Amino acid sequence: MKPALYAALVLGLVPLQTSLVHYLSFVGVRPDLCLVAAGLIGFLAGPVEGALVGIALGFTQDLFSAGALWLNLITKGSVGLLAGLAGRQVTNATLATLVITMVSLSALENLVFLFVVRGGGDLGDRLSALPSILLPETLLNAALGAALYWLLPVRPSGEQEMGRRPIGMVG
Amino acid sequence: MFRTTSGTRRVMLLLCVLLLSLVFVLPKQSRSLLQGIGQPLAQLLSLPMTALAALDRGVQEAWYGYLALHQVSEENRRLQRELQALRGRNNELRELGVAGQRLAAVLGLKERLKAKTLAAQVIGWDATNWYRAIVLDKGSRDGVKVEMGVMAPDGAVGRVVKVMPFTAMVLLITDPNNAVTGLIQRTRDEGIVEGTPEGRARMKYIPLLATLQSGDVIVTSGLTGGFPRGVPLGTITRIDKAEGELFQSAEIVPEVDLHKLEEVLVITDPLPVGDGLEPPAARPGPVSSEGRP
Numbered sequence: 392m393k394p395a396l397y398a399a400l401v402l403g404l405v406p407l408q409t410s411l412v413h414y415l416s417f418v419g420v421r422p423d424l425c426l427v428a429a430g431l432i433g434f435l436a437g438p439v440e441g442a443l444v445g446i447a448l449g450f451t452q453d454l455f456s457a458g459a460l461w462l463n464l465i466t467k468g469s470v471g472l473l474a475g476l477a478g479r480q481v482t483n484a485t486l487a488t489l490v491i492t493m494v495s496l497s498a499l500e501n502l503v504f505l506f507v508v509r510g511g512g513d514l515g516d517r518l519s520a521l522p523s524i525l526l527p528e529t530l531l532n533a534a535l536g537a538a539l540y541w542l543l544p545v546r547p548s549g550e551q552e553m554g555r556r557p558i559g560m561v562g
Numbered sequence: 563m564f565r566t567t568s569g570t571r572r573v574m575l576l577l578c579v580l581l582l583s584l585v586f587v588l589p590k591q592s593r594s595l596l597q598g599i600g601q602p603l604a605q606l607l608s609l610p611m612t613a614l615a616a617l618d619r620g621v622q623e624a625w626y627g628y629l630a631l632h633q634v635s636e637e638n639r640r641l642q643r644e645l646q647a648l649r650g651r652n653n654e655l656r657e658l659g660v661a662g663q664r665l666a667a668v669l670g671l672k673e674r675l676k677a678k679t680l681a682a683q684v685i686g687w688d689a690t691n692w693y694r695a696i697v698l699d700k701g702s703r704d705g706v707k708v709e710m711g712v713m714a715p716d717g718a719v720g721r722v723v724k725v726m727p728f729t730a731m732v733l734l735i736t737d738p739n740n741a742v743t744g745l746i747q748r749t750r751d752e753g754i755v756e757g758t759p760e761g762r763a764r765m766k767y768i769p770l771l772a773t774l775q776s777g778d779v780i781v782t783s784g785l786t787g788g789f790p791r792g793v794p795l796g797t798i799t800r801i802d803k804a805e806g807e808l809f810q811s812a813e814i815v816p817e818v819d820l821h822k823l824e825e826v827l828v829i830t831d832p833l834p835v836g837d838g839l840e841p842p843a844a845r846p847g848p849v850s851s852e853g854r855p
């Protein structure tokens with residue numbers, strides 16, 4: 392079941408992202424469905440699944456992006472991995488912890504893009520991308536992630552479903 | 563697949579680390595490897611992408627149809643029922659008329675343009691927010707290659723940066739990573755046209771002695787970028803001439819509305835300098851043959 396779901400995500404999300412997601416755009420910025428999916432999967436299913444699905448989604452996204460063929464592959468893989476690691480640190484996965492994770496990971500990924508894609512531009516150009524791309528996309532990703540998490544029919548709670556150590560919020 | 567032992571997980575993580583190392587240590591080789599893996603995947607994805615693009619057009623047409631009908635008052639409901647059928651047909655015919663005009667414009671441009679071109683449809687936008695790029699429904703199987711220029715009836719759109727068997731990515735002229743050599747049509751001064759983060763374009767490296775005016779038209783110079791000479795790039799709206807600098811620059815509004823692109827022409831073979839766009843028969847085009855070297 393899971394592999395089929397992941398395969399469907401890999402094959403279905405990028406066509407959606409390139410053609411229909413503009414309906415969800417806010418100030419001309421669209422949410423990143425692949426980031427949300429990689430983050431959610433990592434957060435709920437663990438770092439290995441998150442990283443693997445993130446890499447597959449990122450690679451597919453790279454095929455339909457003007458950037459280099461490795462940028463999304465690495466960043467989405469990292470998002471899945473880090474979301475998984477973050478998910479391991481919480482005893483009870485709640486909406487708030489997910490939103491914090493999504494905001495952090497989305498901002499981190501966009502900062503990587505800022506330095507890789509706009510690295511050659513002057514400081515003013517780079518700073519202008521913060522309110523025009525980074526902030527709206529981060530908010531959209533977190534909102535979409537939270538909405539999807541809320542809609543999930545089965546939400547894991549506690550260490551039993553998560554298969555994780557009962558350690559609570561630890562540093 | 564995902565019910566794995568810790569040993570399998572370690573192997574998976576090791577594979578991931580190896581893949582990432584390959585990307586950084588052997589960038590060229592890894593790029594061709596990724597391209598090799600990606601081509602069949604892109605081929606597979608082009609089908610749902612085309613279908614979703616068609617669905618998107620349908621949704622947009624339905625939405626605008628709904629908006630057009632929304633303002634009819636309740637008193638006219640009975641009449642509206644009769645009218646609705648007619649309006650539906652009228653909308654269909656109007657849409658067909660608009661599509662016909664658009665295609666005629668593309669065809670007219672194709673006839674005026676001496677360069678060899680290939681008509682393509684826009685089926686999507688870049689998968690991230692960091693590039694201003696569009697996806698075309700034509701790819702390497704149709705003869706599209708990287709660095710080819712892309713234009714609409716009004717002017718230049720961008721250049722091809724990535725090609726898959728059935729699709730191609732086009733980086734728009736408003737993207738900050740894009741650069742095309744431009745020519746000020748009136749003064750014949752050259753410069754580099756780059757995109758700006760605000761979604762406009764800017765012409766840089768214009769000689770200080772050039773007498774620019776707001777409203778001057780910038781066209782492609784034909785020297786680089788896969789375009790023939792004379793394809794309109796945009797119109798100057800602001801001139802920046804800072805004291806002590808060696809060059810002046812100008813802000814440009816693109817000639818083409820890049821948010822409403824549906825059909826474009828890929829320039830598969832631009833002709834040498836001087837053999838660019840011919841003026842249309844009815845009214846003079848944005849570029850004349852005057853001033854050619």
